[in-house]
Amino acid sequence: xxxxxxxxxxxxxxxxxxxxxxxxxxxxxxxxxxxxxxxxxxxxxxxxxxxxxxxxxxxxxxxxxxxxxxxxxxxxxxxxxxxxxxxxxxxxxxxxxxxxxxxxxxxxxxxxxxxxxxxxxxxxxxxxxxxxxxxxxxxxxxxxxxxxxxxxxxxxxxxxxxxxxxxxxxxxxxxxxxxxxxxxxxxxxxxxxxxxxxxxxxxxxxxxxxxxxxxxxxxxxxxxxxxxxxxxxxxxxxxxxxxxxxxxxxxxxxxxxxxxxxxxxxxxxxxxxxxxxxxxxxxxxxxxxxxxxxxxxxxxxxxxxxxxxxxxxxxxxxxxxxxxxxxxxxxxxxxxxxxxxxxxxxxxxxxxxxxxxxxxxxxxxxxxxxxxxxxxxxxxxxxxxxxxxxxxxxxxxxxxxxxxxxxxxxxxxxxxxxxxxxxxxxxxxxxxxxxxxxxxxxxxxxxxxxxxxxxxxxxxxxxxxxxxxxxxxxxxxxxxxxxxxxxxxxxxxxxxxxxxxxxxxxxxxxxxxxxxxxxxxxxxxxxxxxxxxxxxxxxxxxxxxxxxxxxxxxxxxxxxxxxxxxxxxxxxxxxxxxxxxxxxxxxxxxxxxxxxxxxxxxxxxxxxxxxxxxxxxxxxxxxxxxxxxxxxxxxxxxxxxxxxxxxxxxxxxxxxxxxxxxxxxxxxxxxxxxxxxxxxxxxxxxxxxxxxxxxxxxxxxxxxxxxxxxxxxxxxxxxxxxxxxxxxxxxxxxxxxxxxxxxxxxxxxxxxxxxxxxxxxxxxxxxxxxxxxxxxxxxxxxxxxxxxxxxxxxxxxxxxxxxxxxxxxxxxxxxxxxxxxxxxxxxxxxxxxxxxxxxxxxxxxxxxxxxxxxxxxxxxxxxxxxxxxxxxxxxxxxxxxx
RNA sequence: GGGCGGGUAGCUCAGCGGGAGAGCAUCGGCCUUACAAGCCGGGGGUCACGGGUUCAAAUCCCGUUCCGCCUACCA
Numbered sequence: 036x037x038x039x040x041x042x043x044x045x046x047x048x049x050x051x052x053x054x055x056x057x058x059x060x061x062x063x064x065x066x067x068x069x070x071x072x073x074x075x076x077x078x079x080x081x082x083x084x085x086x087x088x089x090x091x092x093x094x095x096x097x098x099x100x101x102x103x104x105x106x107x108x109x110x111x112x113x114x115x116x117x118x119x120x121x122x123x124x125x126x127x128x129x130x131x132x133x134x135x136x137x138x139x140x141x142x143x144x145x146x147x148x149x150x151x152x153x154x155x156x157x158x159x160x161x162x163x164x165x166x167x168x169x170x171x172x173x174x175x176x177x178x179x180x181x182x183x184x185x186x187x188x189x190x191x192x193x194x195x196x197x198x199x200x201x202x203x204x205x206x207x208x209x210x211x212x213x214x215x216x217x218x219x220x221x222x223x224x225x226x227x228x229x230x231x232x233x234x235x236x237x238x239x240x241x242x243x244x245x246x247x248x249x250x251x252x253x254x255x256x257x258x259x260x261x262x263x264x265x266x267x268x269x270x271x272x273x274x275x276x277x278x279x280x281x282x283x284x285x286x287x288x289x290x291x292x293x294x295x296x297x298x299x300x301x302x303x304x305x306x307x308x309x310x311x312x313x314x315x316x317x318x319x320x321x322x323x324x325x326x327x328x329x330x331x332x333x334x335x336x337x338x339x340x341x342x343x344x345x346x347x348x349x350x351x352x353x354x355x356x357x358x359x360x361x362x363x364x365x366x367x368x369x370x371x372x373x374x375x376x377x378x379x380x381x382x383x384x385x386x387x388x389x390x391x392x393x394x395x396x397x398x399x400x401x402x403x404x405x406x407x408x409x410x411x412x413x414x415x416x417x418x419x420x421x422x423x424x425x426x427x428x429x430x431x432x433x434x435x436x437x438x439x440x441x442x443x444x445x446x447x448x449x450x451x452x453x454x455x456x457x458x459x460x461x462x463x464x465x466x467x468x469x470x471x472x473x474x475x476x477x478x479x480x481x482x483x484x485x486x487x488x489x490x491x492x493x494x495x496x497x498x499x500x501x502x503x504x505x506x507x508x509x510x511x512x513x514x515x516x517x518x519x520x521x522x523x524x525x526x527x528x529x530x531x532x533x534x535x536x537x538x539x540x541x542x543x544x545x546x547x548x549x550x551x552x553x554x555x556x557x558x559x560x561x562x563x564x565x566x567x568x569x570x571x572x573x574x575x576x577x578x579x580x581x582x583x584x585x586x587x588x589x590x591x592x593x594x595x596x597x598x599x600x601x602x603x604x605x606x607x608x609x610x611x612x613x614x615x616x617x618x619x620x621x622x623x624x625x626x627x628x629x630x631x632x633x634x635x636x637x638x639x640x641x642x643x644x645x646x647x648x649x650x651x652x653x654x655x656x657x658x659x660x661x662x663x664x665x666x667x668x669x670x671x672x673x674x675x676x677x678x679x680x681x682x683x684x685x686x687x688x689x690x691x692x693x694x695x696x697x698x699x700x701x702x703x704x705x706x707x708x709x710x711x712x713x714x715x716x717x718x719x720x721x722x723x724x725x726x727x728x729x730x731x732x733x734x735x736x737x738x739x740x741x742x743x744x745x746x747x748x749x750x751x752x753x754x755x756x757x758x759x760x761x762x763x764x765x766x767x768x769x770x771x772x773x774x775x776x777x778x779x780x781x782x783x784x785x786x787x788x789x790x791x792x793x794x795x796x797x798x799x800x801x802x803x804x805x806x807x808x809x810x811x812x813x814x815x816x817x818x819x820x821x822x823x824x825x826x827x828x829x830x831x832x833x834x835x836x837x838x839x840x841x842x843x844x845x846x847x848x849x850x851x852x853x854x855x856x857x858x859x860x861x862x863x864x865x866x867x868x869x870x871x872x873x874x875x876x877x878x879x880x881x882x883x884x885x886x887x888x889x890x891x892x893x894x895x896x897x898x899x900x901x902x903x904x905x906x907x908x909x910x911x912x913x914x915x916x917x
Numbered sequence: 918g919g920g921c922g923g924g925u926a927g928c929u930c931a932g933c934g935g936g937a938g939a940g941c942a943u944c945g946g947c948c949u950u951a952c953a954a955g956c957c958g959g960g961g962g963u964c965a966c967g968g969g970u971u972c973a974a975a976u977c978c979c980g981u982u983c984c985g986c987c988u989a990c991c992a
Contacts (some may be wrong), residue, residue, distance in 0.1 A: 044954070254992060304991045318990045378982080378989080390989095423921070425985075430920075434989095442971030500933090522987085553986090561986085590940085591930080595922070597986090599929060603941055610954040621951030667931075671939075686951075770958090783947050814949085867936080874935090879972035881932080888935055888973090895936065916960095 040624060041733070041816040045616035045726060047580025055169060063742045064174045068507035074113040076512035077103060077680055078496050078545075079175060080528065081183065082521045083122040084157055085129050088167035090554035090562060090600065091521055093572040096173050097585045098551055098592065098666060099519045103174050104721040105661050108746035114512050116499050116762035117175035119161065121184040123447040123488045124218050124384045130446075144484075146445050153446050156181075167573065169525070172581055181499045184448070190489050191498035192448045193444060195539060200452075200463040204400045205440075207452075207461070209318045212439050214392040215382040216338030221396050222382060222488060224436055224527050227389050229378040236246050236305065236375035237360065238835075241266055241283035241370040244291045250283050251276075251370050252303025255362070255377060256315075258356040260285060261344040262333040263292055265311040267322060270296040272307050286368045287359065288345055295326050314393040329418045332393055352390065397441040397450060397484065401534070405432045407535035415545045417533065417728070420664055421595045422765050424522060424550045431526050438531075440487045447485030448472035454480050489680040493531035496544035513856045514542060517547040518834040525550065549664045552597045554588075570600055583609035589722050590670035612726055615719065619730040622712045625693050629705035631736045632713075634753060638703035642688040644758040647707070649680055650714050651749035657718055658746065673719055673802050681715060684766065688808055709736065714747045721746075759799050763807050771833030771840040772813035777854055779831055781847055786816035790830070794822050826912050831856070832911070838902040850913055857910050864903050871896040 058064060066076075079101055082092055103115045127141075130153050134140050141149040161182075168175070182190060199205040199749055212221040237257050240249035252266055270273040275294075282291040299322055300309045313323030314332040323330060333344040339357045340347040349357045363369040379391035410430045411417050412425055419425045441450060453462045455471035456478040462468050470477045491498070500508040507614055514536070520529060529548055536544030555561055562569045575584050587608045591598045639647075653676045660669035692704035712734065720727040720741050731741035747750075772789060779788065789809075793799045797818055802809070806818050826832055830841040831853050872890050874880050881889060 041951090043952075252992080256992085301991050309992055316990080316992080318992075321990085377992090381924075425919075430988080462949090531940075593931065596930080597922090601929070601941090604929075607940060610952095613954050614952065617952035617955085619951085624951070671931075675939080682951090683956090773957060774959085778945090780946070783949070783957075872937085874973080877972060881972085883972045891936080 041620040041730075043485075043617075043620075045580075045613050047582060047612075047725065048731045051170070051172075051581055051725045051764070054725055055172065057728075058174065058740065058742060059177070060606075061740065064115070064342065064741055065178060066176045066373070066512070067112055068511050069439065070112040070511070071112060072112035074114065074511050074516075075103075075106040076114040076515040076704055077517055077519065078116040078499060079118060080118040080517055080518075081118045081181075081492065082164045082168075083125055084119040084161045084182070084467065085122055085125045086164045086166070088164060088171075088572050090570060091169060091523075092164075092168070093556050093584070094551060094588045094598065095519060095521065096168055096171050097588045098549070100171070100585075100724070101589060101661065101666060101721040102519070104515065104724060105743065105746060106294070107174075107742060108553065108720065108744060109658075110719065112511070113177045113499075114179075114508075115173075116179055116512075116515075117165070117173070117177060118181035118495075118499060119164065119183070120488055120492050120495075121157075121182065121447065123442055123444055123485060124220065126153060126157070127444050127446040128218070128384065130182050131316065136486045140748065141445065149445055157184075170573075170576055170581065172585065174724075175376055179499070183488065183495075183498075187501065188395055188491060188494070188498045189448055191502050192486065194503045195447075195494055195535065196451055196486070196490075197463055197465050198539070204403060205463075206400065207395065207397050208520050209393060209395050210398070210439075211315075211317045211391050211398050212394050213380060214336065214390045214394065215385065215387055216336065216390055216751050217385050218382060218444070219336060219388040219443060220381075221394060221439055222389070223439050223489070226383045227380040228383050228386075229380055231376055231757040232379045234375055234377055236373045238306065238370040238372070238710070239284060239286060239310075239363060240370055241292075243284040244284050246281075249368075250278065250294065251306045252306050252308045252310045254310055255375060258340070258352055258551050259270070259312040259315045260310060260359070261288065261313045261331070261340070261347065262314050262331040263310045264313060264323065264328040264331060265293050265294050265295045267297045267300050267309045268307060269298060269300040269302045271298075271300045274307065281429075286366070287362055295322075295328075297322050297325070315391055317391055319912075320393065330393055334390055334392065336392070338390055351586060380417075389864075396439050397486075399440055399490075401435040401437040401438050404534035404538055405435045405530075407529065407537040408432060411533060411537060411543045414491070417545060417548060419548045419550065421550065423595065424525065424548075424667065427522070428525060428530065432530060435530075438487075440490050441482075442487055443484055443486040445485065445690065447488060448491060448629060450484050450486060452482040454482070454633050456480060489527055489531060492528055493535040494530055494539075497540050502539070509540075511597050514543050515545045517549055518545040519549045519551065522550050523552060523553070530894070534625065538708050547664075551592060552595075554598045554600055556648075575605060577610045579605045580612065582726045583612050586611065586670060586722050589666045590674065592666040592670075594665065594667075607720060611678065612723065614678055614682060615715075615723075615726060616730070618677070618715075619733075621686060622708050623730075623733060626705055626709060626712075626735055629709060629735060630702060632706040632709040634706065635703065636753065639707065639753065640688075640692065640704075641758055641761060642808070643704075643707040644755050645762040646681065646685040646711060647752040648754045648756065648759055649676065650711060650718075651745065651752035653752070654714070654718055654747040655749045657749070661721070668723055673722065677715055677719070681711065684762075685711070687812055691807055691811055693858060702721055709734070710752075713737065713744075716741060717744050718745050720744075746795045761805070764798060764801055767803050767835055768809055768838075768840055770803065770812045770834065771843055772809070772815060775833055775842045776814070776841075778843065779842075779847065779852060781842075783814065786814050788817045788819075788843040789813075789815050790821055790827055790841040790843065792821050792824060792841065795836055797851075798838065826909050828916075832905075832909050834860070834902050834905040836898045837905070839905055850916060854910065854913050857906055861903065861906050861910070864899050864906070866898065868899045868903065871899065 103113050107113045131141060213227045215222055232253055236253050236255055238251050238253050240251050242249040250266060266283055278294045279296055281294050283294060285292055311319045311322055312326050314330040315322045333341055333345055334352055336343045338352045340350045342348055382389060412419060419428060451463060455467055455476055455478035459475040460471050461471040462472055497513055500506060500511060500513055532544045583605060587605050653672055656672050657669045689704050689708060692700045695701055716727045716731050728741050731737050791802060809815055827841050829845045829848050830843050831848060833840040874892050875896060
């Protein structure tokens with residue numbers, strides 16, 4: 036790498052690809068399953084293989100990468116385990132769409148060939164999201180990339196399924212499930228999205244069978260009445276007391292169905308009479324079971340009315356509703372229609388309205404598994420951060436329902452169950468059985484359903500590490516250190532990993548779960564395709580560069596708060612990258628001929644000691660913030676320190692040394708600068724890997740990649756608290772002069788004479804010894820020192836505590852302006868003093884507040900009082916002049 | 918229905934018991950040989966409202982209100 040002068044602005048495009056390749060080629064992302072170093076491991080939340088990078092991924096992976104890079108620099112053996120999941124329904128949908136274009140469908144080509152096509156698709160497009168993660172700089176160990184349909188992971192799935200079945204934790208049964216008529220599969224409860232919808236409540240008369248009159252029920256789904264097998268009323272409902280044992284006639288079909296009594300029915304709602312359709316509603320199903328009612332399925336898997344729905348057979352469910360309402364109206368059975376708002380379930384994949392259907396499915400008995408998962412968080416074996424998500428987790432776990440895991444699609448792990456065609460025996464086994472265990476028949480058929488994708492995702496923390504084999508990876512990296520993810524998959528994924536990990540590994544899958552924010556748009560709206568407010572991370576990467584993007588996400592990632600991303604913010608942090616770049620540019624220009632760095636405390640200037648004390652303190656703060664998942668604080672500390680301390684003050688001060696004729700001073704400055712630049716880059720590296728590597732490689736006396744360098748600690752630098760106080764004093768004087776220059780409109784080029792009135796010998800010494808900082812940074816041509824003397828004529832004065840800086844302004848001073856300025860200062864300080872004095876006048880405060888607090892207030896009051904005196908004196912003098 | 922988060926400078930947000938902060942925007946002055954994606958300086962806030970606890974409240978508690986979000990088998 037040539038170490039020439041850097042370009043004037045940072046150009047990320049030229050840099051990023053180059054270094055990513057370098058890191059990969061030099062195996063810098065690789066974990067070691069047999070290492071003496073302490074392990075640190077993260078499994079990636081596997082992105083959907085059909086996916087393309089969205090903001091959620093960008094944030095999620097940026098945060099993981101910060102942790103991974105930071106821990107590597109701290110000397111850990113880091114494994115960041117990457118991979119993708121096979122996304123059963125989504126992937127099948129994509130390939131099926133292709134087939135439609137080719138004027139065929141999966142049923143025509145058959146299961147085997149279809150699966151082959153999906154694999155082909157995955158080979159061709161499955162790497163897209165992976166490459167996008169690489170563009171983000173993600174330092175995953177790609178040599179270990181896994182896919183949930185890999186042979187190894189599929190083995191883990193079979194092992195788990197059979198294990199749970201044998202323990203009676205998986206069972207098969209007829210239940211009401213959520214059916215998507217478009218995807219043609221069952222869905223788990225959490226895969227259904229509820230949406231408040233304006234609909235209607237229809238009041239329908241069910242005539243009595245053997246007497247006059249009718250019983251009116253209220254329903255939102257009149258079409259399901261074809262499958263009604265009873266009408267229920269509350270046993271305590273006075274109105275319907277005498278109806279028990281009677282029958283009513285189902286409208287349209289004129290079929291008698293019984294009136295039953297059930298406490299479930301709410302007397303207050305509708306008419307207090309509830310129609311019962313056990314095959315199409317979960318509650319009705321349960322009531323039906325309790326009363327031994329027949330289950331009549333009238334809607335089929337396509338959402339169409341079937342042969343049991345009489346005249347409506349063949350109609351779509353919505354079409355049927357219209358028709359049936361017409362017919363009811365005509366026969367006078369429709370009493371009234373009321374507008375009604377209710378939540379309607381939709382498929383989370385395709386948004387089709389869910390049809391609750393009676394169907395035979397496979398379920399995981401969740402409650403027993405949840406117990407340990409609850410305990411693990413209660414006892415702190417796994418921490419959820421921020422902790423308020425614990426409550427959400429507990430709430431769900433405590434009310435957990437059995438998990439429907441079978442899906443009527445082809446792409447996925449086929450359930451390892453076989454049915455004997457002769458005797459009906461069900462066999463669940465890891466290997467395909469040859470003959471029926473009961474009747475010895477060889478006429479066996481495998482279950483056609485596959486497992487929910489989340490079933491395999493639930494095993495991710497150990498299946499990716501080689502389970503069920505006992506591998507070095509498992510020994511070294513399980514339990515993983517932390518899981519970083521969004522709350523939207525807390526139930527889908529985190530909770531289930533907890534259950535499976537505890538059950539099969541006997542330990543939690545991760546020590547920490549860090550739940551991060553959602554990325555929203557500028558208006559705080561959730562980004563969605565339908566709203567069209569999506570900010571494409573790839574576009575952001577192109578226009579601002581990866582590092583700016585990552586830094587923006589980090590600094591906005593406050594715990595428990597969503598991120599509103601905006602172009603202005605991105606531009607602001609792109610400017611920060613440019614600032615870093617130019618600080619490096621300046622440094623490198625002056626480091627061309629430098630020796631290898633060493634700290635000689637004798638040659639350190641006050642500026643050196645001060646900035647080293649600061650960078651050391653800052654390094655420790657950044658460390659503790661990263662370790663506490665306070666990414667925004669860590670990033671903000673970097674920003675403030677680098678821009679407003681290192682660049683604004685140190686680099687300006689070091690110019691004195693660099694431009695000095697004294698070769699020794701120059702060399703000492705070069706040494707310090709190298710140490711500092713190296714420190715700054717290493718602090719920044721976890722956040723902004725590319726720009727830091729680029730500069731690192733151009734620095735003299737650096738070896739290898741910055742990835743392998745050590746993260747700075749306070750003890751790496753000179754630390755001297757006194758220097759911080761001294762520098763504060765000098766900065767205050769400089770700021771004071773600048774302030775007056777600015778407010779009095781003194782041309783920046785015009786050098787000023789100043790007189791500092793300082794009583795304390797110590798302060799005077801400090802200012803005298805470091806006067807060149809003041810003369811250079813405040814454009815001052817001479818400094819005189821006085822002690823407790825009257826304000827010089829033709830001067831403007833900056834007052835702090837008992838120190839006064841008089842800027843001599845012969846001919847430039849406007850006395851009215853100066854008076855106004857002083858007056859403003861007096862008003863401000865009087866207001867502040869009032870607060871302090873009130874406190875000090877309060878006996879309870881003096882007695883009960885901690886002594887250090889009282890002392891602080893006292894000192895503050897004293898300082899202010901001195902300042903106020905000086906200001907008043909100055910005002911009096913000016914009054915005398917004008 | 919239940920739960921969670923939020924209301925702090927014009928905007929976006931930190932802070933969450935002892936001096937109201939940042940970024941952006943704004944105003945004034947600067948092409949000072951690292952950076953105009955920059956430098957220097959300034960202005961700007963009854964910390965939603967009402968009570969309470971405390972020597973001390975933006976910060977803790979209660980209530981009100983307005984926004985989000987999650988969850989739920991009253992048809």
